[in-house]
Amino acid sequence: xxxxxxxxxxxxxxxxxxxxxxxxxxxxxxxxxxxxxxxxxxxxxxxxxxxxxxxxxxxxxxxxxxxxxxxxxxxxxxxxxxxxxxxxxxxxxxxxxxxxxxxxxxxxxxxxxxxxxxxxxxxxxxxxxxxxxxxxxxxxxxxxxxxxxxxxxxxxxxxxxxxxxxxxxxxxxxxxxxxxxxxxxxxxxxxxxxxxxxxxxxxxxxxxxxxxxxxxxxxxxxxxxxx
Amino acid sequence: xxxxxxxxxxxxxxxxxxxxxxxxxxxxxxxxxxxxxxxxxxxxxxxxxxxxxxxxxxxxxxxxxxxxxxxxxxxxxxxxxxxxxxxxxxxxxxxxxxxxxxxxxxxxxxxxxxxxxxxxxxxxxxxxxxxxxxxxxxxxxxxxxxxxxxxxxxxxxxxxxxxxxxxxxxxxxxxxxxxxxxxxxxxxxxxxxxxxxxxxxxxxxxxxxxxxxxxxxxxxxxxxxxx
Numbered sequence: 316x317x318x319x320x321x322x323x324x325x326x327x328x329x330x331x332x333x334x335x336x337x338x339x340x341x342x343x344x345x346x347x348x349x350x351x352x353x354x355x356x357x358x359x360x361x362x363x364x365x366x367x368x369x370x371x372x373x374x375x376x377x378x379x380x381x382x383x384x385x386x387x388x389x390x391x392x393x394x395x396x397x398x399x400x401x402x403x404x405x406x407x408x409x410x411x412x413x414x415x416x417x418x419x420x421x422x423x424x425x426x427x428x429x430x431x432x433x434x435x436x437x438x439x440x441x442x443x444x445x446x447x448x449x450x451x452x453x454x455x456x457x458x459x460x461x462x463x464x465x466x467x468x469x470x471x472x473x474x475x476x477x478x479x480x481x482x483x484x485x486x487x488x489x490x491x492x493x494x495x496x497x498x499x500x501x502x503x504x505x506x507x508x509x510x511x512x513x514x515x516x517x518x519x520x521x522x523x524x525x526x527x528x529x530x531x532x533x534x535x536x537x538x539x540x541x542x
Numbered sequence: 543x544x545x546x547x548x549x550x551x552x553x554x555x556x557x558x559x560x561x562x563x564x565x566x567x568x569x570x571x572x573x574x575x576x577x578x579x580x581x582x583x584x585x586x587x588x589x590x591x592x593x594x595x596x597x598x599x600x601x602x603x604x605x606x607x608x609x610x611x612x613x614x615x616x617x618x619x620x621x622x623x624x625x626x627x628x629x630x631x632x633x634x635x636x637x638x639x640x641x642x643x644x645x646x647x648x649x650x651x652x653x654x655x656x657x658x659x660x661x662x663x664x665x666x667x668x669x670x671x672x673x674x675x676x677x678x679x680x681x682x683x684x685x686x687x688x689x690x691x692x693x694x695x696x697x698x699x700x701x702x703x704x705x706x707x708x709x710x711x712x713x714x715x716x717x718x719x720x721x722x723x724x725x726x727x728x729x730x731x732x733x734x735x736x737x738x739x740x741x742x743x744x745x746x747x748x749x750x751x752x753x754x755x756x757x758x759x760x761x762x763x764x765x766x767x768x769x
Binding site: 352353355356359360363364367368371379382443 | 580584586588593595605613
Protein backbone atom coordinates (compact mmCIF):
# COMPACT_ATOMS: atom_id res chain seq x y z
CA UNK A 316 0.00 0.00 0.00
CA UNK A 317 2.96 2.38 0.33
CA UNK A 318 3.25 2.72 -3.40
CA UNK A 319 -0.47 3.43 -3.66
CA UNK A 320 -0.31 5.99 -0.84
CA UNK A 321 2.53 7.80 -2.64
CA UNK A 322 0.57 7.75 -5.89
CA UNK A 323 -2.48 9.25 -4.15
CA UNK A 324 -0.40 12.00 -2.56
CA UNK A 325 1.34 12.83 -5.84
CA UNK A 326 -1.70 12.76 -8.11
CA UNK A 327 -4.50 14.00 -5.82
CA UNK A 328 -2.65 15.65 -2.92
CA UNK A 329 -4.45 13.48 -0.41
CA UNK A 330 -3.09 11.38 2.45
CA UNK A 331 -5.40 9.09 4.41
CA UNK A 332 -5.48 9.35 8.19
CA UNK A 333 -6.84 5.82 8.16
CA UNK A 334 -4.96 3.77 5.52
CA UNK A 335 -7.39 0.86 5.99
CA UNK A 336 -10.12 2.98 4.37
CA UNK A 337 -7.90 3.60 1.35
CA UNK A 338 -7.11 -0.08 1.04
CA UNK A 339 -10.82 -0.94 1.25
CA UNK A 340 -11.62 1.60 -1.49
CA UNK A 341 -9.20 -0.18 -3.83
CA UNK A 342 -10.48 -3.68 -3.05
CA UNK A 343 -12.74 -5.25 -5.66
CA UNK A 344 -15.29 -7.82 -4.58
CA UNK A 345 -13.36 -10.53 -6.47
CA UNK A 346 -10.79 -10.31 -3.69
CA UNK A 347 -11.54 -12.28 -0.54
CA UNK A 348 -13.00 -10.54 2.50
CA UNK A 349 -14.52 -7.06 2.53
CA UNK A 350 -14.78 -5.09 -0.70
CA UNK A 351 -15.34 -1.51 -1.79
CA UNK A 352 -19.03 -1.93 -2.62
CA UNK A 353 -20.43 -0.11 0.41
CA UNK A 354 -17.91 2.70 -0.06
CA UNK A 355 -18.97 2.92 -3.68
CA UNK A 356 -22.59 3.39 -2.58
CA UNK A 357 -21.56 6.28 -0.34
CA UNK A 358 -19.08 7.78 -2.80
CA UNK A 359 -21.66 7.79 -5.57
CA UNK A 360 -23.81 10.10 -3.42
CA UNK A 361 -20.82 12.30 -2.52
CA UNK A 362 -19.94 12.63 -6.19
CA UNK A 363 -23.50 13.41 -7.26
CA UNK A 364 -23.75 16.13 -4.67
CA UNK A 365 -20.39 17.77 -5.44
CA UNK A 366 -21.11 17.78 -9.17
CA UNK A 367 -24.70 18.99 -8.71
CA UNK A 368 -23.52 21.86 -6.56
CA UNK A 369 -20.81 22.73 -9.06
CA UNK A 370 -22.99 22.79 -12.18
CA UNK A 371 -25.80 24.58 -10.33
CA UNK A 372 -23.47 27.48 -9.55
CA UNK A 373 -21.47 27.35 -12.78
CA UNK A 374 -24.45 27.76 -15.14
CA UNK A 375 -26.99 30.04 -13.50
CA UNK A 376 -29.19 30.17 -16.58
CA UNK A 377 -29.41 26.41 -17.28
CA UNK A 378 -32.76 24.80 -16.57
CA UNK A 379 -32.99 21.66 -14.46
CA UNK A 380 -33.20 19.41 -17.54
CA UNK A 381 -29.88 20.71 -18.83
CA UNK A 382 -28.35 20.49 -15.36
CA UNK A 383 -29.45 16.85 -15.06
CA UNK A 384 -28.01 15.94 -18.44
CA UNK A 385 -24.78 17.71 -17.60
CA UNK A 386 -24.52 15.90 -14.28
CA UNK A 387 -25.27 12.55 -15.91
CA UNK A 388 -22.57 13.08 -18.50
CA UNK A 389 -20.05 13.84 -15.74
CA UNK A 390 -20.89 11.05 -13.30
CA UNK A 391 -21.65 8.19 -15.67
CA UNK A 392 -19.48 5.09 -15.50
CA UNK A 393 -17.79 5.75 -18.84
CA UNK A 394 -16.56 9.15 -17.63
CA UNK A 395 -15.41 7.76 -14.29
CA UNK A 396 -13.51 4.98 -16.05
CA UNK A 397 -11.78 7.52 -18.29
CA UNK A 398 -10.80 9.63 -15.31
CA UNK A 399 -9.45 6.53 -13.57
CA UNK A 400 -7.36 5.69 -16.64
CA UNK A 401 -6.00 9.24 -16.81
CA UNK A 402 -4.93 8.88 -13.18
CA UNK A 403 -3.51 5.41 -13.81
CA UNK A 404 -5.52 4.08 -10.88
CA UNK A 405 -5.77 0.53 -12.24
CA UNK A 406 -2.31 -0.52 -11.11
CA UNK A 407 -3.30 -0.03 -7.47
CA UNK A 408 -6.51 -2.09 -7.51
CA UNK A 409 -6.71 -5.12 -5.26
CA UNK A 410 -8.34 -7.90 -7.30
CA UNK A 411 -9.00 -11.60 -6.92
CA UNK A 412 -6.86 -14.01 -8.95
CA UNK A 413 -9.40 -14.51 -11.72
CA UNK A 414 -10.00 -10.80 -12.30
CA UNK A 415 -6.27 -10.17 -12.23
CA UNK A 416 -5.66 -12.68 -15.00
CA UNK A 417 -8.55 -11.50 -17.15
CA UNK A 418 -7.43 -7.87 -17.09
CA UNK A 419 -9.70 -6.51 -14.35
CA UNK A 420 -7.23 -3.63 -13.85
CA UNK A 421 -8.38 -2.20 -17.13
CA UNK A 422 -12.09 -2.96 -16.94
CA UNK A 423 -14.20 0.19 -17.06
CA UNK A 424 -16.82 -0.85 -14.51
CA UNK A 425 -14.19 -1.91 -11.95
CA UNK A 426 -12.29 1.36 -12.42
CA UNK A 427 -15.43 3.48 -12.17
CA UNK A 428 -16.52 1.72 -8.97
CA UNK A 429 -13.09 2.22 -7.40
CA UNK A 430 -13.11 5.97 -8.13
CA UNK A 431 -16.50 6.31 -6.45
CA UNK A 432 -15.32 4.20 -3.51
CA UNK A 433 -12.29 6.47 -3.18
CA UNK A 434 -14.57 9.51 -2.85
CA UNK A 435 -16.60 7.70 -0.20
CA UNK A 436 -13.45 6.72 1.69
CA UNK A 437 -12.08 10.28 1.71
CA UNK A 438 -15.44 11.50 2.99
CA UNK A 439 -15.35 9.04 5.91
CA UNK A 440 -11.68 9.78 6.51
CA UNK A 441 -11.84 13.57 6.64
CA UNK A 442 -15.35 14.87 5.95
CA UNK A 443 -17.18 16.58 3.18
CA UNK A 444 -14.79 19.43 2.37
CA UNK A 445 -11.90 17.01 1.90
CA UNK A 446 -14.02 14.76 -0.31
CA UNK A 447 -15.16 17.71 -2.39
CA UNK A 448 -11.55 18.83 -2.87
CA UNK A 449 -10.55 15.36 -4.11
CA UNK A 450 -13.55 15.15 -6.46
CA UNK A 451 -12.68 18.57 -7.86
CA UNK A 452 -9.05 17.53 -8.39
CA UNK A 453 -10.09 14.35 -10.19
CA UNK A 454 -12.52 16.35 -12.34
CA UNK A 455 -10.34 19.44 -12.75
CA UNK A 456 -10.09 19.30 -16.53
CA UNK A 457 -13.76 18.46 -17.02
CA UNK A 458 -15.07 21.18 -14.75
CA UNK A 459 -12.94 23.88 -16.35
CA UNK A 460 -14.43 23.21 -19.76
CA UNK A 461 -17.99 22.09 -19.19
CA UNK A 462 -19.80 21.04 -22.35
CA UNK A 463 -22.64 23.22 -23.59
CA UNK A 464 -25.60 21.45 -21.95
CA UNK A 465 -27.71 22.01 -25.06
CA UNK A 466 -25.40 19.66 -26.92
CA UNK A 467 -26.28 16.93 -24.44
CA UNK A 468 -29.95 17.03 -25.38
CA UNK A 469 -31.06 14.05 -27.38
CA UNK A 470 -31.12 14.41 -31.17
CA UNK A 471 -34.92 14.42 -31.47
CA UNK A 472 -35.15 17.34 -29.03
CA UNK A 473 -32.32 19.22 -30.73
CA UNK A 474 -33.87 18.70 -34.16
CA UNK A 475 -37.20 19.98 -32.95
CA UNK A 476 -35.54 23.04 -31.42
CA UNK A 477 -33.58 23.68 -34.60
CA UNK A 478 -36.75 23.56 -36.71
CA UNK A 479 -38.78 25.60 -34.24
CA UNK A 480 -36.07 28.27 -34.19
CA UNK A 481 -36.56 28.65 -37.96
CA UNK A 482 -40.33 28.64 -37.87
CA UNK A 483 -40.56 25.16 -39.40
CA UNK A 484 -42.98 22.35 -38.57
CA UNK A 485 -42.15 19.38 -36.39
CA UNK A 486 -40.53 16.41 -38.11
CA UNK A 487 -42.47 13.26 -38.83
CA UNK A 488 -41.22 9.79 -37.85
CA UNK A 489 -42.48 6.78 -39.75
CA UNK A 490 -41.76 3.15 -38.94
CA UNK A 491 -40.43 1.49 -42.08
CA UNK A 492 -40.10 -1.99 -40.68
CA UNK A 493 -39.20 -4.31 -37.84
CA UNK A 494 -37.21 -7.50 -38.20
CA UNK A 495 -35.64 -10.08 -35.89
CA UNK A 496 -36.95 -12.12 -33.00
CA UNK A 497 -38.59 -10.79 -29.81
CA UNK A 498 -35.44 -9.98 -27.86
CA UNK A 499 -33.25 -8.94 -30.79
CA UNK A 500 -35.49 -6.73 -32.83
CA UNK A 501 -34.21 -4.29 -35.41
CA UNK A 502 -36.22 -1.15 -36.16
CA UNK A 503 -36.00 1.03 -39.26
CA UNK A 504 -37.44 4.50 -39.21
CA UNK A 505 -37.73 7.46 -41.58
CA UNK A 506 -37.61 11.08 -40.45
CA UNK A 507 -39.30 13.59 -42.76
CA UNK A 508 -39.42 17.37 -42.67
CA UNK A 509 -42.08 17.87 -45.30
CA UNK A 510 -41.77 21.66 -45.67
CA UNK A 511 -38.20 21.39 -46.89
CA UNK A 512 -38.58 17.99 -48.56
CA UNK A 513 -35.87 16.38 -46.45
CA UNK A 514 -35.78 12.75 -45.32
CA UNK A 515 -33.25 10.66 -43.42
CA UNK A 516 -33.38 7.05 -42.23
CA UNK A 517 -32.25 5.54 -38.95
CA UNK A 518 -32.02 2.05 -37.49
CA UNK A 519 -31.53 0.53 -34.07
CA UNK A 520 -32.58 -2.05 -31.49
CA UNK A 521 -35.60 0.02 -30.43
CA UNK A 522 -37.96 2.38 -32.19
CA UNK A 523 -36.68 5.21 -30.01
CA UNK A 524 -33.05 4.55 -30.90
CA UNK A 525 -33.85 4.32 -34.59
CA UNK A 526 -35.68 7.66 -34.39
CA UNK A 527 -32.76 9.26 -32.58
CA UNK A 528 -30.39 8.12 -35.30
CA UNK A 529 -32.65 9.45 -38.03
CA UNK A 530 -32.94 12.78 -36.17
CA UNK A 531 -29.18 12.98 -35.69
CA UNK A 532 -28.68 12.50 -39.42
CA UNK A 533 -31.33 15.07 -40.26
CA UNK A 534 -29.65 17.59 -37.97
CA UNK A 535 -26.26 16.94 -39.55
CA UNK A 536 -27.71 17.47 -43.03
CA UNK A 537 -29.55 20.64 -42.05
CA UNK A 538 -26.57 22.10 -40.25
CA UNK A 539 -24.31 21.35 -43.20
CA UNK A 540 -26.81 22.88 -45.63
CA UNK A 541 -27.17 25.91 -43.37
CA UNK A 542 -23.47 26.63 -42.96
CA UNK B 543 -44.58 34.80 3.19
CA UNK B 544 -44.69 35.70 6.88
CA UNK B 545 -47.12 32.92 7.61
CA UNK B 546 -44.91 30.46 5.74
CA UNK B 547 -41.81 31.67 7.58
CA UNK B 548 -43.54 31.13 10.92
CA UNK B 549 -44.64 27.66 9.83
CA UNK B 550 -41.05 26.76 8.84
CA UNK B 551 -39.69 28.00 12.15
CA UNK B 552 -42.32 26.13 14.16
CA UNK B 553 -42.21 22.83 12.27
CA UNK B 554 -38.54 22.60 11.22
CA UNK B 555 -36.77 25.11 13.45
CA UNK B 556 -35.31 26.90 10.47
CA UNK B 557 -35.29 30.59 9.58
CA UNK B 558 -33.96 31.73 6.21
CA UNK B 559 -31.33 34.43 6.08
CA UNK B 560 -32.48 35.06 2.53
CA UNK B 561 -36.31 34.87 2.42
CA UNK B 562 -36.24 35.07 -1.39
CA UNK B 563 -34.70 31.57 -1.47
CA UNK B 564 -37.53 30.24 0.66
CA UNK B 565 -40.11 31.86 -1.57
CA UNK B 566 -38.45 30.39 -4.66
CA UNK B 567 -38.46 26.92 -3.09
CA UNK B 568 -42.23 27.14 -2.67
CA UNK B 569 -42.89 28.40 -6.19
CA UNK B 570 -44.22 25.85 -8.67
CA UNK B 571 -43.51 26.32 -12.36
CA UNK B 572 -47.22 26.98 -12.99
CA UNK B 573 -46.67 30.35 -11.34
CA UNK B 574 -45.24 33.08 -13.56
CA UNK B 575 -41.55 33.92 -13.41
CA UNK B 576 -38.85 31.77 -11.80
CA UNK B 577 -39.79 28.45 -10.25
CA UNK B 578 -38.29 25.93 -7.83
CA UNK B 579 -37.07 23.51 -10.51
CA UNK B 580 -33.37 24.35 -10.26
CA UNK B 581 -33.54 24.22 -6.46
CA UNK B 582 -35.22 20.84 -6.75
CA UNK B 583 -32.29 19.58 -8.84
CA UNK B 584 -29.86 20.68 -6.14
CA UNK B 585 -32.01 19.56 -3.21
CA UNK B 586 -32.42 16.11 -4.72
CA UNK B 587 -28.62 15.67 -4.54
CA UNK B 588 -28.48 17.08 -0.99
CA UNK B 589 -31.18 14.66 0.11
CA UNK B 590 -29.56 11.66 -1.56
CA UNK B 591 -26.28 12.42 0.14
CA UNK B 592 -27.73 12.98 3.63
CA UNK B 593 -29.77 9.78 3.41
CA UNK B 594 -26.90 7.75 1.95
CA UNK B 595 -24.61 8.88 4.73
CA UNK B 596 -27.24 8.09 7.33
CA UNK B 597 -28.07 4.56 6.17
CA UNK B 598 -24.40 3.77 5.56
CA UNK B 599 -23.62 4.46 9.22
CA UNK B 600 -26.88 3.14 10.64
CA UNK B 601 -26.60 -0.37 9.19
CA UNK B 602 -22.95 -1.38 9.10
CA UNK B 603 -23.71 -4.92 7.96
CA UNK B 604 -26.04 -4.09 5.05
CA UNK B 605 -24.63 -4.71 1.60
CA UNK B 606 -24.79 -2.02 -1.07
CA UNK B 607 -27.88 -3.56 -2.67
CA UNK B 608 -29.83 -3.28 0.56
CA UNK B 609 -28.49 0.22 1.15
CA UNK B 610 -29.63 1.28 -2.32
CA UNK B 611 -33.11 -0.13 -1.84
CA UNK B 612 -33.37 1.51 1.56
CA UNK B 613 -32.28 4.87 0.15
CA UNK B 614 -34.72 4.56 -2.76
CA UNK B 615 -37.60 3.84 -0.41
CA UNK B 616 -36.74 6.95 1.62
CA UNK B 617 -36.15 9.44 -1.20
CA UNK B 618 -38.82 8.37 -3.69
CA UNK B 619 -41.53 10.86 -4.59
CA UNK B 620 -44.27 8.97 -2.77
CA UNK B 621 -42.34 9.19 0.51
CA UNK B 622 -41.52 12.87 -0.03
CA UNK B 623 -45.16 13.64 -0.74
CA UNK B 624 -46.22 11.87 2.47
CA UNK B 625 -43.68 13.82 4.48
CA UNK B 626 -44.91 17.05 2.90
CA UNK B 627 -48.47 16.17 3.86
CA UNK B 628 -47.45 15.37 7.44
CA UNK B 629 -45.84 18.83 7.59
CA UNK B 630 -48.87 20.45 5.98
CA UNK B 631 -46.57 22.11 3.45
CA UNK B 632 -49.20 22.34 0.71
CA UNK B 633 -50.90 25.43 2.11
CA UNK B 634 -47.71 27.45 1.55
CA UNK B 635 -47.11 26.52 -2.08
CA UNK B 636 -47.15 29.29 -4.66
CA UNK B 637 -49.06 27.98 -7.66
CA UNK B 638 -50.42 29.37 -10.90
CA UNK B 639 -54.17 29.91 -11.17
CA UNK B 640 -54.90 26.67 -13.03
CA UNK B 641 -52.98 24.47 -10.58
CA UNK B 642 -54.61 26.27 -7.69
CA UNK B 643 -58.08 25.47 -8.99
CA UNK B 644 -57.32 21.86 -9.82
CA UNK B 645 -55.93 21.08 -6.36
CA UNK B 646 -52.20 21.42 -7.01
CA UNK B 647 -51.67 21.98 -3.29
CA UNK B 648 -52.46 18.35 -2.71
CA UNK B 649 -50.72 16.81 -5.74
CA UNK B 650 -47.98 14.37 -4.73
CA UNK B 651 -45.46 15.32 -7.39
CA UNK B 652 -45.76 19.05 -6.67
CA UNK B 653 -45.38 18.43 -2.92
CA UNK B 654 -42.39 16.11 -3.40
CA UNK B 655 -40.63 18.63 -5.67
CA UNK B 656 -41.18 21.43 -3.17
CA UNK B 657 -39.67 19.42 -0.30
CA UNK B 658 -36.57 18.75 -2.39
CA UNK B 659 -36.41 22.41 -3.40
CA UNK B 660 -36.62 23.40 0.26
CA UNK B 661 -33.56 21.24 1.04
CA UNK B 662 -31.68 22.88 -1.84
CA UNK B 663 -32.67 26.34 -0.66
CA UNK B 664 -31.50 25.69 2.91
CA UNK B 665 -28.21 24.40 1.54
CA UNK B 666 -27.66 27.60 -0.45
CA UNK B 667 -28.85 29.72 2.47
CA UNK B 668 -26.65 28.26 5.19
CA UNK B 669 -24.52 25.37 3.95
CA UNK B 670 -24.45 21.63 4.22
CA UNK B 671 -24.76 21.18 7.99
CA UNK B 672 -27.90 23.31 8.09
CA UNK B 673 -29.39 21.39 5.17
CA UNK B 674 -28.60 18.08 6.79
CA UNK B 675 -30.25 19.19 10.02
CA UNK B 676 -33.43 20.14 8.15
CA UNK B 677 -33.47 16.86 6.21
CA UNK B 678 -33.03 14.93 9.44
CA UNK B 679 -35.87 16.86 11.08
CA UNK B 680 -38.20 16.21 8.13
CA UNK B 681 -37.23 12.52 8.19
CA UNK B 682 -37.03 12.15 11.98
CA UNK B 683 -39.73 9.49 12.32
CA UNK B 684 -38.51 7.52 9.30
CA UNK B 685 -34.88 7.46 10.33
CA UNK B 686 -35.65 6.33 13.87
CA UNK B 687 -37.44 3.24 12.64
CA UNK B 688 -35.74 2.22 9.40
CA UNK B 689 -37.42 -0.71 7.65
CA UNK B 690 -35.55 -3.99 7.50
CA UNK B 691 -33.79 -3.64 4.14
CA UNK B 692 -34.42 -7.30 3.36
CA UNK B 693 -38.13 -6.56 3.25
CA UNK B 694 -37.47 -4.09 0.44
CA UNK B 695 -36.04 -6.76 -1.84
CA UNK B 696 -38.34 -7.64 -4.68
CA UNK B 697 -40.64 -10.64 -4.18
CA UNK B 698 -38.78 -12.90 -6.65
CA UNK B 699 -35.53 -12.37 -4.75
CA UNK B 700 -37.19 -12.87 -1.38
CA UNK B 701 -38.92 -16.03 -2.54
CA UNK B 702 -35.64 -17.44 -3.84
CA UNK B 703 -33.92 -16.63 -0.55
CA UNK B 704 -36.76 -18.18 1.42
CA UNK B 705 -36.54 -21.41 -0.58
CA UNK B 706 -32.75 -21.48 -0.52
CA UNK B 707 -32.75 -21.05 3.26
CA UNK B 708 -34.80 -24.25 3.48
CA UNK B 709 -32.76 -26.24 1.00
CA UNK B 710 -35.46 -26.11 -1.66
CA UNK B 711 -35.07 -25.66 -5.42
CA UNK B 712 -35.63 -22.40 -7.26
CA UNK B 713 -39.19 -21.66 -8.34
CA UNK B 714 -40.26 -21.96 -11.93
CA UNK B 715 -42.09 -19.19 -13.80
CA UNK B 716 -44.26 -20.10 -16.76
CA UNK B 717 -45.98 -17.66 -19.08
CA UNK B 718 -49.65 -18.63 -19.27
CA UNK B 719 -50.72 -16.03 -21.78
CA UNK B 720 -50.49 -12.53 -23.15
CA UNK B 721 -53.47 -10.46 -24.23
CA UNK B 722 -54.13 -6.89 -25.33
CA UNK B 723 -52.55 -4.64 -27.91
CA UNK B 724 -48.89 -3.69 -28.20
CA UNK B 725 -48.86 -0.84 -25.68
CA UNK B 726 -51.44 -2.25 -23.27
CA UNK B 727 -50.41 -5.87 -22.92
CA UNK B 728 -51.56 -8.04 -20.05
CA UNK B 729 -49.35 -10.93 -18.94
CA UNK B 730 -50.39 -13.96 -16.92
CA UNK B 731 -47.78 -16.07 -15.25
CA UNK B 732 -47.66 -19.15 -13.03
CA UNK B 733 -45.08 -19.71 -10.30
CA UNK B 734 -44.41 -23.32 -9.34
CA UNK B 735 -42.30 -24.82 -6.59
CA UNK B 736 -42.39 -28.41 -7.76
CA UNK B 737 -40.82 -30.01 -4.67
CA UNK B 738 -43.67 -28.88 -2.46
CA UNK B 739 -46.35 -28.99 -5.16
CA UNK B 740 -47.24 -25.33 -4.73
CA UNK B 741 -48.42 -23.00 -7.51
CA UNK B 742 -49.60 -19.40 -7.57
CA UNK B 743 -50.61 -17.15 -10.45
CA UNK B 744 -49.81 -13.52 -11.09
CA UNK B 745 -50.81 -10.92 -13.67
CA UNK B 746 -49.57 -7.51 -14.74
CA UNK B 747 -48.66 -5.13 -17.56
CA UNK B 748 -45.25 -6.79 -18.05
CA UNK B 749 -43.93 -10.29 -17.67
CA UNK B 750 -41.70 -9.11 -14.83
CA UNK B 751 -44.56 -7.56 -12.91
CA UNK B 752 -46.71 -10.64 -13.35
CA UNK B 753 -43.85 -12.81 -12.05
CA UNK B 754 -43.38 -10.52 -9.06
CA UNK B 755 -47.04 -10.80 -8.19
CA UNK B 756 -46.97 -14.60 -8.46
CA UNK B 757 -43.83 -14.68 -6.28
CA UNK B 758 -45.41 -12.38 -3.71
CA UNK B 759 -48.42 -14.68 -3.48
CA UNK B 760 -46.24 -17.77 -3.20
CA UNK B 761 -44.29 -16.16 -0.37
CA UNK B 762 -47.48 -15.26 1.46
CA UNK B 763 -48.74 -18.83 1.16
CA UNK B 764 -45.46 -20.35 2.29
CA UNK B 765 -45.10 -17.97 5.22
CA UNK B 766 -48.65 -18.63 6.31
CA UNK B 767 -48.17 -22.41 6.02
CA UNK B 768 -44.88 -22.15 7.91
CA UNK B 769 -46.17 -20.07 10.80
